[in-house]
Amino acid sequence: MGFIEFKQVTKEYKIGEVPIKALNGVDFSIAEGEFVVILGASGAGKSTILNILGGMDTATKGQVFVGGQEITRYNETQLTRYRGEKVGFVFQFYNLIQNLNALENVEFAAEVCHNHLDAKQILQKVGLQHRMRNFPSQLSGGEQQRVAIARAVAKNPLLLLCDEPTGALDYVTGKSVLKLLQDLNKETKKCVVVVTHNTAIAPMADKIIKVKSGTIESVAMNETKLQVEEIEW
Numbered sequence: 001m002g003f004i005e006f007k008q009v010t011k012e013y014k015i016g017e018v019p020i021k022a023l024n025g026v027d028f029s030i031a032e033g034e035f036v037v038i039l040g041a042s043g044a045g046k047s048t049i050l051n052i053l054g055g056m057d058t059a060t061k062g063q064v065f066v067g068g069q070e071i072t073r074y075n076e077t078q079l080t081r082y083r084g085e086k087v088g089f090v091f092q093f094y095n096l097i098q099n100l101n102a103l104e105n106v107e108f109a110a111e112v113c114h115n116h117l118d119a120k121q122i123l124q125k126v127g128l129q130h131r132m133r134n135f136p137s138q139l140s141g142g143e144q145q146r147v148a149i150a151r152a153v154a155k156n157p158l159l160l161l162c163d164e165p166t167g168a169l170d171y172v173t174g175k176s177v178l179k180l181l182q183d184l185n186k187e188t189k190k191c192v193v194v195v196t197h198n199t200a201i202a203p204m205a206d207k208i209i210k211v212k213s214g215t216i217e218s219v220a221m222n223e224t225k226l227q228v229e230e231i232e233w
């Protein structure tokens with residue numbers, strides 16, 4: 001069994017009387033330490049997959065396993081603990097707490113986790129050792145995203161989930177954020193899953209999962225993985 005397994009996962013939303021099938025029998029598997037890119041058009045179901053994997057949403061049918069545990073069987077309390085301790089999230093718009101400085105943002109998230117890493121060391125690793133006392137409003141978009149990545153990594157989670165992590169960043173800054181994610185994946189051997197519209201970044205992945213209209217269009221291993229620096233778009 002893979003480190004992550006989706007087995008016939010279906011997600012239905014009901015708006016009034018009309019059901020919307022966001023996912024319809026999704027199957028895929030991710031090995032430990034893989035860097036995975038999930039691609040698909042707007043509305044394909046990418047965020048729904050990420051939200052179910054991160055315990056922020058629940059499947060209507062099917063099974064999801066992470067590290068041998070079936071998270072689709074978790075109750076509310078177990079899901080809260082899973083989200084808080086086992087999953088690091090990185091979002092398009094950073095979602096930092098505005099009245100906490102960079103260090104406090106990282107510490108605040110890490111403190112509740114048993115195996116958390118040292119917040120200062122992680123901020124150093126993402127290149128923000130001189131900006132620890134700055135508030136989000138005093139940091140550029142790229143720097144805020146680095147804080148958000150540090151916050152996710154400091155929890156020492158099982159996996160890192162990133163939803164359009166470069167969506168709000170310019171080309172060069174976006175590339176440096178992707179490089180940071182690639183380097184962290186290599187160093188920590190933690191699984192990183194990136195959801196994006198940007199098909200150009202697929203060559204940096206170990207595995208590329210294409211989603212179309214709530215189903216898996218293809219899952220492909222990338223035999224010639226590239227460094228972010230080698231990719232242009």
Ligand SMILES: Nc1ncnc2c1ncn2[C@@H]1O[C@H](COP(=O)(O)OP(=O)(O)OP(=O)(O)O)[C@@H](O)[C@H]1O
Nearest residue numbers: 013020021022040041042043044045046047048049
């Ligand atoms: N909470 C919700 N309630 C109702 N429908 C939803 C909800 N969340 C998602 N959907 C629907 O499920 C489908 C898949 O949405 P999802 O956000 O997963 O797509 P996506 O591939 O991430 O799109 P995008 O790239 O635009 O973010 C869409 O039709 C969307 O409208």
